[in-house]
Amino acid sequence: MPKIVDHNIRKRQIAEASWRVILEQGMEGATVRNIAKEAGLSLGALRHYFSTQDALLEFAMNLVIERVTERITKIALKELPPKEKVLQILLEIVPTDAEKMAEMEVWFSFVSYARHKKDSFDAQHDGIYTGIRKLMYYLDEEKLLRKNLTIELEIERLYSLVDGTAMHALLDPNRIEKKQIHALFVYHLQSICIEDF
Amino acid sequence: MPKIVDHNIRKRQIAEASWRVILEQGMEGATVRNIAKEAGLSLGALRHYFSTQDALLEFAMNLVIERVTERITKIALKELPPKEKVLQILLEIVPTDAEKMAEMEVWFSFVSYARHKKDSFDAQHDGIYTGIRKLMYYLDEEKLLRKNLTIELEIERLYSLVDGTAMHALLDPNRIEKKQIHALFVYHLQSICIEDF
Numbered sequence: 001m002p003k004i005v006d007h008n009i010r011k012r013q014i015a016e017a018s019w020r021v022i023l024e025q026g027m028e029g030a031t032v033r034n035i036a037k038e039a040g041l042s043l044g045a046l047r048h049y050f051s052t053q054d055a056l057l058e059f060a061m062n063l064v065i066e067r068v069t070e071r072i073t074k075i076a077l078k079e080l081p082p083k084e085k086v087l088q089i090l091l092e093i094v095p096t097d098a099e100k101m102a103e104m105e106v107w108f109s110f111v112s113y114a115r116h117k118k119d120s121f122d123a124q125h126d127g128i129y130t131g132i133r134k135l136m137y138y139l140d141e142e143k144l145l146r147k148n149l150t151i152e153l154e155i156e157r158l159y160s161l162v163d164g165t166a167m168h169a170l171l172d173p174n175r176i177e178k179k180q181i182h183a184l185f186v187y188h189l190q191s192i193c194i195e196d197f
Numbered sequence: 198m199p200k201i202v203d204h205n206i207r208k209r210q211i212a213e214a215s216w217r218v219i220l221e222q223g224m225e226g227a228t229v230r231n232i233a234k235e236a237g238l239s240l241g242a243l244r245h246y247f248s249t250q251d252a253l254l255e256f257a258m259n260l261v262i263e264r265v266t267e268r269i270t271k272i273a274l275k276e277l278p279p280k281e282k283v284l285q286i287l288l289e290i291v292p293t294d295a296e297k298m299a300e301m302e303v304w305f306s307f308v309s310y311a312r313h314k315k316d317s318f319d320a321q322h323d324g325i326y327t328g329i330r331k332l333m334y335y336l337d338e339e340k341l342l343r344k345n346l347t348i349e350l351e352i353e354r355l356y357s358l359v360d361g362t363a364m365h366a367l368l369d370p371n372r373i374e375k376k377q378i379h380a381l382f383v384y385h386l387q388s389i390c391i392e393d394f
Binding site: 161162165176 | 222223224225226305306308309310312313326347350353354357358359360361364365368373377380381384385388
């Protein structure tokens with residue numbers, strides 16, 4: 001069914017155009033008109049794919065989550081020692097290159113925007129919390145966690161650590177660099193795992 | 198000089214009006230026109246106090262930081278055991294009641310907005326990082342930190358933990374409650390300090 005395929009490809013192209021507009025002008029500039037222009041489409045043509053601005057933005061936001069999830073799944077399927085695998089996945093969530101920085105910038109703009117569109121979409125449930133839970137239970141099953149940890153608090157602590165670091169990497173990239181983020185996550189994992197990396 | 202006092206009081210009232218507008222309508226709605234209306238002033242009268250929208254927003258943002266700093270200073274001056282003092286200060290940064298939630302909401306909107314106004318103001322340098330550094334060195338001077346910690350990484354870790362938790366408390370208040378945030382911070386401080394709380 002080539003028509004449906006084309007339809008989905010075109011929707012993705014429009015979503016990517018919306019990312020570029022958000023990166024350049026912020027959410028204030030992400031009007032249907034500006035996005036259509038960036039995508040090289042007429043307003044009418046764009047409306048064929050997305051009937052409202054919110055439908056477009058929700059699709060564009062979900063595409064960010066989809067891309068991050070794809071990259072994480074790829075790491076999860078690799079043959080790696082458990083602690084190394086967990087470390088690589090955590091580092092994947094934090095923006096340390098231009099592409100991930102752009103994704104997080106878009107995510108950040110969406111979340112801020114969505115705060116005042118409570119009925120329409122729920123940008124805060126990005127799957128990171130669920131992912132962190134899984135990672136902690138994975139370390140536990142592999143018998144790598146130290147004794148005397150409170151696992152629910154460790155999940156919460158790692159979740160805050162990752163999201164806080166991601167926010168700092170986005171907002172203040174000159175202060176905190178990739179090497180430091182790597183060192184921080186290794187340090188934290190060492191503090192909760194039984195063996196040294 | 199009553200005139201100057203009046204001028205400053207009026208500026209604060211306008212800033213507080215801008216917070217209410219941001220809370221209700223988001224940054225998109227924080228136009229000079231809407232803020233003037235909320236403050237019960239004409240556009241001309243508002244322009245007397247702030248010549249541009251950015252000048253107003255920067256003042257309003259700094260007022261948020263000033264209020265948080267005031268509350269923290271009050272705790273810092275209290276007679277408290279060092280670890281209890283650090284805990285109370287950390288909890289002050291995280292929004293756990295309606296007033297702090299509103300402040301952080303305003304802060305979050307500002308940061309997102311300011312990302313695309315690079316020349317005008319620098320919302321990310323909110324003093325939290327400097328504060329966290331001081332707290333860690335305070336614990337160190339009081340000889341409360343465990344041996345074998347890397348203090349620079351502990352500063353970074355606590356900074357991410359606090360900001361990540363603050364963001365989660367704001368974006369997902371139904372998932373994480375005041376009691377859990379308290380438990381998380383006690384848990385983290387226990388993990389880096391020599392004695393139990």
